[in-house]
Amino acid sequence: MDVTFSTISAIIKNRRSTKPVAMNGKKIPDDQINSLLELADWAPTHGFTEPWRFMVYATASDFSHKHAELYKQSTTIENFDQAVYNKLYDQGDKASHVIIALMKRGSLPKIPVIEEVEAVSCAVQNILLGATALNIASFWSTGGMALRPPMKEFLNLGDHDHVIGVLYLGYADAYPAGSRIIPLNEKIKWIR
Numbered sequence: 001m002d003v004t005f006s007t008i009s010a011i012i013k014n015r016r017s018t019k020p021v022a023m024n025g026k027k028i029p030d031d032q033i034n035s036l037l038e039l040a041d042w043a044p045t046h047g048f049t050e051p052w053r054f055m056v057y058a059t060a061s062d063f064s065h066k067h068a069e070l071y072k073q074s075t076t077i078e079n080f081d082q083a084v085y086n087k088l089y090d091q092g093d094k095a096s097h098v099i100i101a102l103m104k105r106g107s108l109p110k111i112p113v114i115e116e117v118e119a120v121s122c123a124v125q126n127i128l129l130g131a132t133a134l135n136i137a138s139f140w141s142t143g144g145m146a147l148r149p150p151m152k153e154f155l156n157l158g159d160h161d162h163v164i165g166v167l168y169l170g171y172a173d174a175y176p177a178g179s180r181i182i183p184l185n186e187k188i189k190w191i192r
């Protein structure tokens with residue numbers, strides 16, 4: 001392998017969540033999206049259940065318009081908030097593609113659901129890191145209707161399948177600064 005630790009370290013540390021509204025509207029070539037999905041396919045998988053599935057919207061706004069409609073259809077008139085609708089509707093306008101990362105529950109009962117979720121999360125991280133290496137901005141969202149039953153129905157998911165994230169991809173002119181709140185040493189306990 002000719003990749004150095006410093007290269008992968010820089011990619012990992014420079015990955016940032018960039019809100020889709022901060023993207024600049026430039027389109028990502030479809031073949032780069034396919035390259036990212038190929039990275040996703042190399043996530044670790046217990047029992048080779050390979051539970052990751054992806055729905056790719058080649059035009060991000062096609063998804064966000066549908067997302068807003070799903071919100072409208074599943075919200076009572078009293079609870080409907082036009083500002084929420086507008087935010088969901090406009091969310092993809094400056095992004096390029098949307099990848100919806102799904103967990104398809106496998107048929108191996110010895111693999112618990114949490115492990116299937118973990119595997120898909122690794123697949124998502126592969127996409128985000130690959131995107132960073134290609135200077136593609138990304139945003140992992142679970143907001144709006146993403147985790148609600150109408151979205152599952154819209155995506156034709158089985159009862160035990162899950163949406164793991166809605167990934168907005170595009171380009172940005174600037175990236176937000178990264179931050180962590182809890183010091184790393186508070187998250188680690190060495191046993192010697």
Ligand SMILES: Cc1cc2nc3c(=O)[nH]c(=O)nc-3n(C[C@H](O)[C@H](O)[C@H](O)COP(=O)(O)O)c2cc1C
Nearest residue numbers: 015016017018140141142143144164165177178179
């Ligand atoms: C499972 C998951 C779901 C997320 N959903 C949202 C979301 O709905 N809205 C949002 O603003 N950020 C969401 N994020 C992104 C986090 O806000 C972001 O990772 C965090 O602010 C740290 O910033 P960084 O990714 O640039 O390091 C999500 C992240 C994860 C792991």
